Amino acid sequence: MRLARLTLAAAALLLVTTASVPSGTPLSQTERHTSLSSDAIEPRGAAPRPAVQRARHEPPFGAFVGSWDNYIPNIAKMATWLNGADMQVGHTYLAGNGWGDVEGESVVLGLWSQWKLADPQRKLVLGVPMLVPNENNMPDAEVARLLARANKGEFDLHFLKLARKLVALGGQDTVMTLGWEMNGTTYTSRCKPDPTAWKAYWRRIVTVMRSVPGQHFKFDFNPTRGLDAIPWTRCYPGDDVVDIIGMDSYDQPAGGTFDEYISEPYGLQDQVEFAAKRGKPVSYPEWGLFRNGDNPEFVRRMVEWMRTHDTAYQTVTDYCPHGFWQCDRNPRSTSAFKQLMSGSKGAAFPSAPHPGQ
Structure with a gap:
């Protein structure tokens, strides 16, 4: 989840930069058992774990360095x-x-597409809101009403326009983190007010965008780590409309350890097992420091985790308090990140087609 909203200038239909907020308080053992038993993830020990796919390559990586097009350099x-x-x-x-905004500013999308087209191995990851306004603390009841309207097709044209622009500009293989962090409370594009309607709407958007000739989009189901407002498994819309199973993973809450981030309900282990059952790669579209200050152990463990699982890509959030290059608050973590990633050649982005492609 994210803080520090940027207000768009009236003259610019550009893009938004945000930061992270905590995911909530720890669960009691009773709450954990109840939540885990209510959906697709089974409590630990209830069934054999699926084989977790291991990476055969250095995951392609990048950084969120700012939303405006002039951040590209x-x-x-x-x-x-x-x-x-x-x-x-x-x-x-x-x-x-x-x-x-959701239809996309052609100039900005064009500049990002030019960056991508300069190297065939590059990939653009685009966060796409599902509802607007996306960051105005909209009540649950209003979100549910918007979802009902969405499932009548009222908003289809906006996603069709976005898809057509991306294909025309050379972004036909863009990865969409559609309705990112849907299991939280920050965004209007969230799931909890009506999970059934939210899943149907995701499916509708994907169907609309995949209808555009020439597209090869990938859709990344991208919750925040752990149990936030709702178990993210209750929001999962189906294997045929999801290509990658992502997770935003910041070093929070205060006092948290990486082992807890792995084992917590709906944490890193549950993510990779959920993906392995479906034969899908994982991703980490947002990760970085947060509630525990300059923590090189988190950096080392996170990079190791991503390198030892079937990670389609990872992008660190690189501004304060999360990052390393643009933030001087984290000298020890910066040193660890630079040592780990220095000279990395990454790998070609996985190119397996989505179902029906």
Whole structure:
């Protein structure tokens, strides 16, 4: 989840930068058992674990260095700082103030597409809101009403326009983190007010966007780690409309350990097992420091985790308090990150087609 909203200038239909907020308080053992028993993830020990797919490559990586198009040169600057690392993933977001934002500003999408097209191994990851306004503390009842309207097709045209623009500009293989962090409370594009309607709406959006000739989009189901407002498994819309199972993973709550981040309900272990059952890769579209300050152990463990699982891509959130290159608050973690990622050549982004493609 994210703090520090940016207000868009009136003259710019550009993109939005945000930061993270905590995911809630720890669960009691009773609450954990109840929540885990209510959906697709079974309590530990209840059934044999599926084989977790292991990475055969260095995961393609990048950083969120800012949403505005003039942040694009920072990717090359950060790569130079990492001694020539091949940062193959660009990550940005569409603003969600109105439907025009969701349709995408052609100039901005074009500049990001130009960055991607300069190297065939590059990939653009785009956060796409499902409802607008996306960050105005909308009550649950109003979210549910919007979801009902959405499932009548009222908003289809906006996603059709976005898909057509991306294909026309060369972004036909963009990865969409559609309705990211849907298991939380921050965004209007959230699941808890009506999970059934939310899943149907996700399916509708994917169907609309996949109808555009020439598209090869991938759709990344991207909750925040752990049990937030709702178990993220209750929001999962189906294997045929999801290509990647992502997770935003920040170093929180205060006092948390990486072992807890692995074993907590709906944490890292549950994510990779859920993905393994479905033969899908995982991703980490947002990760970084947060509630525990300068913590190089988190950095080392997170990079190791991503390198030893079937990670389609990872993008660190690189601004304070989360990051390393643009933030001088975390000298020990910065040193660890630079040592781990310096000179990394990454790998080609997995190119398996989505179902029916």
